[in-house]
Amino acid sequence: MSGDRWRARRGAVGVPAGRGRRSGWGRGPRRVRALVLVAVGALLAGCASMPDSGDVSQVKASNAGDSQVRVYPVPPREEAEPGEIVDGFLEAMTGDDPGFAIARKYLTKRAASGWKPEERTTVLTSAPASGQPERPVDRPTGREEAAAGLFYRLSGRQVAAVDSSHAYQPVRAARYTGALHLVQVPGADGRSREWRIDSLPQGLLLSESDFQRNYRSVNTYYFASGQQRTMVADPVYIRQRQDPVTRMDPVAQTVRALLDGPTSWLAPVVESSFPTGAALREGVTALAPDDQNRLKVPLDGKAADVGPERCRRMAAQLLLTVGSIGATRIEQVELQRPDGRQACVLDESDQDEYRTDPSGGMRANPYFVDASGRLARLEVGTEDVGLPVPVEGPFGNGTVRVGQAAVARDERRAAVISDGGSHLRVASVVSDVELPGVLVDSRGARPEDRLSAPSWDGRDGLWVADRDPADPRLLMVPDDIGRPLEVTTPWLTEGVRVEEVKASADGVRIALLLRKGETTSLYMGRVERHGSGQEQTVEVVDLQAVAPRMDSVRSVSWAGPSRLVVLGKPAGGVEQVRYLQTDGATSGAAVPGLNQVQAIAAADDERAPLVAAADDGIVRLQAGANWQPMVKKGSAPVYPG
Structure with a gap:
């Protein structure tokens, strides 16, 4: 084993990194990593025996993606220089110690009592840089100089923030600035003076890799x-292991986040069956399924008197929520009253009546427009790719030349854009019917100034954008009235054009x-509906940037209840396909590269393959495989929705 690898293992099993080293006030790059790392299984991999000599060396804390690495910060040493205090505190924020007790040792008593690490988390591209120490503007002299303290400016590039409700908000890499102020306080012996931080930004300050860990x-x-x-x-972020503040394990953290209610962005359009203020029974910090995959969740008195149907809805929320953790399959949820009595039980088999897709779920087969302008269906759920089959009716028999299409989630109707983007029609794709009339007509001068590809939500609402610069509109056709409604869009101002719309299954x-x-x-826009029938109004409001770190996005598709697949170009990079959470966080493994992609499509069922239109025609990507050709010529692939 090489010397470098051996030194990493020495650090990994608990040797305090950098112990006893001093850093002067005028520091360059960070020299001290005041941490102890424990890498699970590190001693079992690659070495058969433990050497008994060699130097102790540093181990970097930020090992991106290594969820087995545990970081245990060490307290400040006696007579530590100010720079060591700064470095030690910044490192201690990346650790897991209960209550951030070690991190608080770097603070004065007043600062430690006022610091709330749970209030927010600021995520930077890399660990924050701390510059040279600065004296206050009005420089004191003599004894007053030490009392006035030192400022250390913090800087970095911010990529995201997480608020106290665990909601993630990406930002386009923006400059972050902050400051730590250090003063000298009496040491433990009452005679010496020790540097401590007495003023600091609220919350945690983490590098992207430490956040992911x-x-x-x-x-x-x-x-x-x-x-x-x-x-x-509603995606939220929890700690991978025990939460340092609440001492809760991941399952208890997730349940607590659910009981706390939806994030502020989603709250106007959703509701919880749990009574306001309901919480886990006092003292519950760990939840785990038993050997039959049953999870018992004890609630406090706020949920003591709920009726059986409401209790079932509460259990349905819980069952879907804890199922998203993925570590252990949970087949049954039992809600318990404060005295331990059973309130209700919901089995996995009963979950079908509560869906994320009200239409009953998508099929696994996509559609595309063939070289003759016909809408056709592909079979992709098998090992071999079958021949495309044109749909029934005018969209498959050549009566109308299809440009773009959307297939309803029940797969009985389709909406197509034809005539160079001018017309939207809806017709059956399971029976031979006559060509229907035009539902929406655009008068844009050029094809790119006319109608976008349509999209169906899970409530049978059909969405389309008219990109005519003279009359830009977002339209929705509710199934119950059959005529387009103009959607209220305060963000659709001069110079802004809707290129593509993709409605969610939940609507x-x-x-x-x-x-x-x-x-x-x-x-990502929030859809707010008011009224019903002819009198209803629909708004899309409070737009949130999902991919601010991409210079441009060409195609997007829903790929699950809170996941998107995106074709776009990252800042300074090349165009690629990647998964993103609806809150903007990167999701899932990297997608293999594909040349000259025009459009991308995914199903709400995350097990279904990706489908794309590229130079090689229509191609698919199954899990664990590479892109596979399906049709030599074709365009506009879509799954139902």
Whole structure:
């Protein structure tokens, strides 16, 4: 084993890195990593015996993606220089010690009592840099100089923030600045003076790799407003292991996040069956399924008097939520009253009546437009790719030349854009019917200024954008009235054009590609509905940037209840296909490269393969495989929705 590898193992099993080293006030790069790392299984891999000599060396804390690495910070040494205090505290924030007790040792008593690490988490591209120490502007002299203390400026590039409700918000890499102020306080012996931090930014400050090591995304589930069966995924971030503040394990953290209610962005369009203020029974910090995969969840008195049907809805929210953790399959949830009595039970087999897709779920077969302009269906669920089959009716028999299409989630109807983007029609794809009339007509001068590809939500609502610069509109055709409604869009201002719309299965979110100037960006909009029938109004409001670190996005598709697949170009990179959470966080493994992609499509069923239109025609990507050709010529692939 090489010397470098051996030194890493010495650090990994508990040798305090950098112990006893001093850093002066005028530091360059970080010299001290005040941490102890424990890598599970490290001693079992690659070495048969433990050497008994050799130097102790540093071990970097930020090992991206290594969830087995545990970081245990060490307290400040006696007579530590100010720079060591700064470095030690920044490192201690990346650790797992209960209550951040070690991190608080770097603070004065007043600062330690006021510091709330749970209030927010600021995520930077890399560990924050701390510059040279600065004296206050009005420089004191003599004894007052030490009392006035030192400032250390913190800087970095911020990529995201997580608020106290665990909601993730990406930002386009922006400059972060902050400051730590250090003063000298009496040491433990009452005679010496020790440097400590007495002023600091609230919350945690983490590098992207430390954030990924410490946190994970889970979906909490709530009912769409006014819908007793349709569930909406609300992604939040929890600690990978025990939460240092609440001392809760990941399952208890997830349940607590659900009981706390939806994130502020989603709250206007969802509702929870749990009573306001309901919580886990006092003292419960760990939840785990038994040997029969049953999870018992004890609640406090706020949930003591709920009726059986409401209790079942609560259990449905819990079952879907804890199922998203993925570590252990949970087949049954039992809610317990404060005295331990059973309130209700919900089995996995009963979960079908509560869905994230009210249409009953998508099939696994996509559709595309063939070289003759006909809408055709492909079989992709088998090992071999079958021949494409044109749909029934005018969209498959050549009566109309199809440009773009969307297939309803029940797969009985399709909506197509024809005549160079001018017309939207809807017709059956399972029976031979006459060509229907035009439902929406665009008067844009050029094809790119006319109608976007349509999209169906899970409530049988059909969405399309008219990109005519003279009259830009977002339209929705509700199934119950059969005529287009103009959607209220306060963000659709001069110079902004909707390139693509993708409605969610739950009907309360919509992904939008908006073009301004030469840039097309991805946003998530909240769908708010008021009234019904002829009098109803629909708004898309509070747009949130989903991919701010991409220079441009060309295609997007839903790939699950809180996941998107995106074709776009990262800043300074080349165009690629990648998965993103609806909150903007990167999701899942990297997608193999593919040349000259025009469009990408995915199913709500995450097990279904990706389908793309590329130079090689229509291709698919199954899990664990490479891209596979399906049809030599074709365009506009879509799954139902």
